[in-house]
Amino acid sequence: MGVKVAKFGGSSVADAIQMTKVRDIIMSDPERRYIVVSAPGKRFAEDSKLTDLLYLCKTHIEHNVPFHQVFQVIWDRFKIMIMNLGLDLDIDPYFIEIRENLMNGASNDYIASRGEYLSAVLAANFFGFDFVDPKDCIFFDANGKFMPEETNEALTKELAKHERAVLPGFYGAKPDGSIKTFSRGGSDITGALVARAVDAEVYENWTDVSGFLMADPRIVENAKPISRVTYKELRELSYMGASVLHDEAIFPVKGANIPINIRNTNQPEHPGTVIVGEDSSEGTDEIITGISGRKGFTVIAIYKDNMNSEVGYVKRLLSVLENYNISFEHLPSGIDTVSVVISSQRLEGILGDLLEDIQKKMSPDTLEVHSNLALIATVGHGMIKRQGVSATLFTALYQAGVNIRMIDQGSSEMNIIVGVEEADFETAIKAIYKAFVEEKTLTK
Numbered sequence: 340m341g342v343k344v345a346k347f348g349g350s351s352v353a354d355a356i357q358m359t360k361v362r363d364i365i366m367s368d369p370e371r372r373y374i375v376v377s378a379p380g381k382r383f384a385e386d387s388k389l390t391d392l393l394y395l396c397k398t399h400i401e402h403n404v405p406f407h408q409v410f411q412v413i414w415d416r417f418k419i420m421i422m423n424l425g426l427d428l429d430i431d432p433y434f435i436e437i438r439e440n441l442m443n444g445a446s447n448d449y450i451a452s453r454g455e456y457l458s459a460v461l462a463a464n465f466f467g468f469d470f471v472d473p474k475d476c477i478f479f480d481a482n483g484k485f486m487p488e489e490t491n492e493a494l495t496k497e498l499a500k501h502e503r504a505v506l507p508g509f510y511g512a513k514p515d516g517s518i519k520t521f522s523r524g525g526s527d528i529t530g531a532l533v534a535r536a537v538d539a540e541v542y543e544n545w546t547d548v549s550g551f552l553m554a555d556p557r558i559v560e561n562a563k564p565i566s567r568v569t570y571k572e573l574r575e576l577s578y579m580g581a582s583v584l585h586d587e588a589i590f591p592v593k594g595a596n597i598p599i600n601i602r603n604t605n606q607p608e609h610p611g612t613v614i615v616g617e618d619s620s621e622g623t624d625e626i627i628t629g630i631s632g633r634k635g636f637t638v639i640a641i642y643k644d645n646m647n648s649e650v651g652y653v654k655r656l657l658s659v660l661e662n663y664n665i666s667f668e669h670l671p672s673g674i675d676t677v678s679v680v681i682s683s684q685r686l687e688g689i690l691g692d693l694l695e696d697i698q699k700k701m702s703p704d705t706l707e708v709h710s711n712l713a714l715i716a717t718v719g720h721g722m723i724k725r726q727g728v729s730a731t732l733f734t735a736l737y738q739a740g741v742n743i744r745m746i747d748q749g750s751s752e753m754n755i756i757v758g759v760e761e762a763d764f765e766t767a768i769k770a771i772y773k774a775f776v777e778e779k780t781l782t783k
């Protein structure tokens with residue numbers, strides 16, 4: 340029998356109704372033996388995530404403001420959940436201990452981690468699974484740097500002792516035993532670490548959407564779901580747009596070649612999106628895998644006669660950027676031109692000085708700045724060595740009346756990035772989607 344690791348996000352464990360859906364999902368497949376849970380998330384749009392309430396308790400303490408009211412809200416949420424699920428679990432001693440620790444100066448990481456801890460205690464009781472505390476098997480060094488190999492060894496050893504277990508996501512411990520959390524959304528990472536440790540056949544990541552869509556549904560109505568995507572494609576797509584999965588959750592499973600399956604707790608019959616290592620275009624008739632994009636970029640364009648024969652010219656530009664600690668997104672260049680595309684936010688308050696420095700160090704013939712640029716990435720393995728992809732893309736944009744301000748294609752041929760005016764962003768995405776997906780102007 341294979342092993343599946345299932346991680347459930349905050350909205351999946353937000354209340355008794357959601358927890359019951361989770362139990363049904365787990366019980367419907369005996370291979371789902373290791374479960375990772377987040378802290379209870381929002382039950383409705385205006386609700387608070389439990390982790391945020393826990394951070395709030397800590398802030399109250401730091402400012403010498405009574406925290407008991409906020410703490411009670413958290414306590415009550417668990418009590419109601421336990422009551423509604425009809426569990427035989429006395430949660431009070433756990434809360435009394437946490438309150439005690441809080442009053443005695445417990446760290447931010449400790450308090451933030453308690454949402455996951457309590458969520459897993461409750462879930463283990465409800466499912467009849469063992470509870471495994473990651474403080475004993477997920478390790479950080481004294482400086483707070485995550486230790487992957489030590490963790491893998493300890494987790495593998497610990498989980499071998501348990502036929503079925505629930506683990507809290509989001510945290511581990513330093514050598515002195517103090518709690519250390521991953522960055523926000525880090526339960527995804529815990530799930531990936533557990534999947535690697537038990538050599539799972541799949542890492543299921545259960546959330547409140549049925550996987551990834553080919554385009555943002557706020558822009559493209561009824562955007563099609565992506566059934567398979569490679570880790571690399573996902574990196575390109577999520578770098579540009581909204582992300583369902585924590586970036587760092589990919590690495591542990593990618594190395595072990597374990598697929599990640601994004602699933603929806605509220606629609607468990609939907610197969611979701613599978614993230615795999617190899618070609619994702621197999622079995623589909625799609626040339627592209629997805630389209631994503633972001634607004635808020637600025638281009639600094641430099642023109643100089645004979646630039647191509649001047650050794651080290653671009654290096655000077657990069658060293659100016661380095662002095663300002665600015666990273667760039669793209670560096671399109673021509674024979675006598677070079678441009679840098681930078682997030683506009685990074686340039687706030689420093690653009691004037693930066694331009695002055697570029698002027699001084701590079702003496703360009705012209706130096707131009709264009710703000711309000713949006714970047715759109717059209718991504719897909721199916722594009723590799725496929726003729727007509729750029730022609731289709733550019734024709735679609737031309738027909739939609741969109742002016743292309745920048746073009747960049749990675750040498751992997753897996754994506755084409757175009758820069759357009761922010762005002763054309765939505766029109767451009769719709770046009771690309773229409774050409775490749777709805778009208779299938781280009782077929783495989």
Ligand code: ASP
Pocket residue numbers: 348349377378388390391454508509522523524525526527
């Ligand atoms: N509860 C933590 C957060 O809100 C971690 C997680 O949910 O993955 O960031």
